[in-house]
Amino acid sequence: MNSDPIDLSQQVNIFSDDLRQLHFAELCNALYERELHSISQKKINNISLLQRQIGxxxxxxxxxxxxxxxxxxxxxxxxxxxxWQAKQAVNCPAKLSDTDKTEHWFHTHIALGICSAVYVNELGLEHIELDSIDRVELQEGKVHLNKFGWFHLNGLPVLKKNELQQDDPLQANSATASNQQATMQLLKPTKNLMLAACCGHSWNHKGRTQPRLLSLRELLLSFSINWKTFR
Incomplete structure (x- = not known):
């Protein structure tokens, strides 16, 4: 019989590794379930694109x-x-956004690929969504986001000629917002805004609502956030 003493510290390390593997498997399962459900709800006519997404x-x-x-x-x-989980604010923190501060921040920190936050009001349901900058045109004072398209550096969307541009989407009253399919505004990143975006926090006219689950794309974007500078 082996009477050698048991290294308790080694046991702890082994247990930690096992627990870590279990957590990793749980995370993978949750993400697979979520993404496959999301893909199943899309109308995809291009089989090659579907194969690449699943692959x-x-x-x-x-x-x-x-x-x-x-x-x-x-x-x-x-x-x-x-x-991601964190305490949710009573009201959407995007309401504190200032277009002048937003413009100054983007003039100073603008760069391709940086993770940005976009305020979205869709039929009165508000949330803040992560997106990334994939094109910059400083001479024209605008940036293009991968999902949400063109914005002026002050955060207001670049609208088409046949669209009526509102001075500040964040100041839209509930009646106006409910009549639009979606109201959007690019935000200067702050800790509270990025936190809310990462956690999927949502609000309606009554206050806080059930957080939305981030897409896999948004989740991957969240890992690029520098929480010291919010870039």
Whole structure:
């Protein structure tokens, strides 16, 4: 019989590794379930595109799960839902946004690929969504976001000629907002705004509502946030 003493510290390390693997598997399962459901709801006529999306899931989901476990941010991780968690503000923090400060920030920090926050009011339901800058035209004073399109550096959307531009989407009354399909505004990143975006916090006319689950794309974008400078 082996009477060698048991290294308790080694046991703790082994247990930690096992627990970490379990959490990693839970995160992967949650993300697979979410993304496959999302793909199933889309109308995709291009089979080649669908194949590429499904083929890339393994890589992106493993990357997202690993980063959630390695996170160093003011956010907590919900292992079961593969999501960020933090206390939700009573009111949408985007209401405190200032277009002059937004323009100054983007003039100073503008760069391709940076993670940005966009305020979205869709039929009275408000949230802040992560997107990334993929084109910059400083001479024209505008930037293009990968999902939401063109914005002026002050955060207001660049509208088409046949669209009526409102002075400040964040100041729209509920009646006006409800008559529009979606109201959007690019925001100067702050800790509270990025936190709300990462956690999927949502609001309606009554206050806080059920947080939305981030897409895999948004979740991957959240890992690029520099919480010291909010870039």
């Amino acid at each position: 890339g899931l393994k890589h992106h989901i493993k990357r997202a799960s690993y980063n959630l476990l390695q996170h160093q941010s003011p956010l907590e991780v919900d292992i079961h839902n593969a999501s």
